Amino acid sequence: MYSCTECQKCFSTKDCLTKHTNIHSSRHKCSECGKCFRDKYSLTRHRRRDLTVHSRIHSGEKPYKCHVCDKVLNCLSDLAIHMRVHTGDKPYKCSLCDECFSRSYNLQRHERRIHSNIKPYLCPYCGKQFKTDADARSHVPVHTGAKPYSCRHCSEGFLWRFQLRVHLLKLHNEGTWFTCHHCQKKFGFKGHLQEHMLRHVGAKSYVCNECPKCFYRASDLKEHQLVHSHSRQFCCFLCNAIFKRKSDAKQHFKKCSAAHVASVFVS
Numbered sequence: 001m002y003s004c005t006e007c008q009k010c011f012s013t014k015d016c017l018t019k020h021t022n023i024h025s026s027r028h029k030c031s032e033c034g035k036c037f038r039d040k041y042s043l044t045r046h047r048r049r050d051l052t053v054h055s056r057i058h059s060g061e062k063p064y065k066c067h068v069c070d071k072v073l074n075c076l077s078d079l080a081i082h083m084r085v086h087t088g089d090k091p092y093k094c095s096l097c098d099e100c101f102s103r104s105y106n107l108q109r110h111e112r113r114i115h116s117n118i119k120p121y122l123c124p125y126c127g128k129q130f131k132t133d134a135d136a137r138s139h140v141p142v143h144t145g146a147k148p149y150s151c152r153h154c155s156e157g158f159l160w161r162f163q164l165r166v167h168l169l170k171l172h173n174e175g176t177w178f179t180c181h182h183c184q185k186k187f188g189f190k191g192h193l194q195e196h197m198l199r200h201v202g203a204k205s206y207v208c209n210e211c212p213k214c215f216y217r218a219s220d221l222k223e224h225q226l227v228h229s230h231s232r233q234f235c236c237f238l239c240n241a242i243f244k245r246k247s248d249a250k251q252h253f254k255k256c257s258a259a260h261v262a263s264v265f266v267s
Helices: 014-024 040-048 051-059 076-087 104-115 133-139 161-172 190-201 218-228 246-266
Strands: none
Touching: none
């Protein structure tokens, strides 16, 4: 395990740590806003943006407004990208599956999470490996008990951002519900509504390449594909039993921990 001395983030390889530490280096720091970048190329790209746009980024000025949802942005290119949310345009297609995305970053994140087995980010508490820094950061509160997302109305804390959003919708009527026009079921996230709508039209677009089974969601297909795999990636830290599925590991751990507690009292 390789740990950053600046922010305590952990990495599985020395190379990943070296790339990360450049973020803390003043060598790649914007003189205007103080933002640090991983490498010289990223800093140069940040500086090369149109000077007018560049000054807006640092001043906070956002003169471009979406005529559909009134969101404001600081440059015309960002507005064009944002409009894809309303038009449904997704020009970036994954070469390994049928998923399409409105942003190149979302495609890159999809390829890392779904089609890559590289997990360079480690939890400093249990050593669990993650494919993205965001996944590692969201896992850490499980150990610390921290609830970083607080409601500004009642100060209730939440472990996950989506929990706060649902709380605001249900208790404080803040935000927008996404409603299914077939059954009137409400959802806190547009993505959840889109997944739900697939069940009304019967579209199972995720097909297993090992058998004829089809699924509504990519996550369901990924879970199913473990049936065809010989890998066992989930481990019980009490008895070291290993499992293909996370759900099986959780179920086992409940029984194993109960048995462990009982043995402690008996002894």
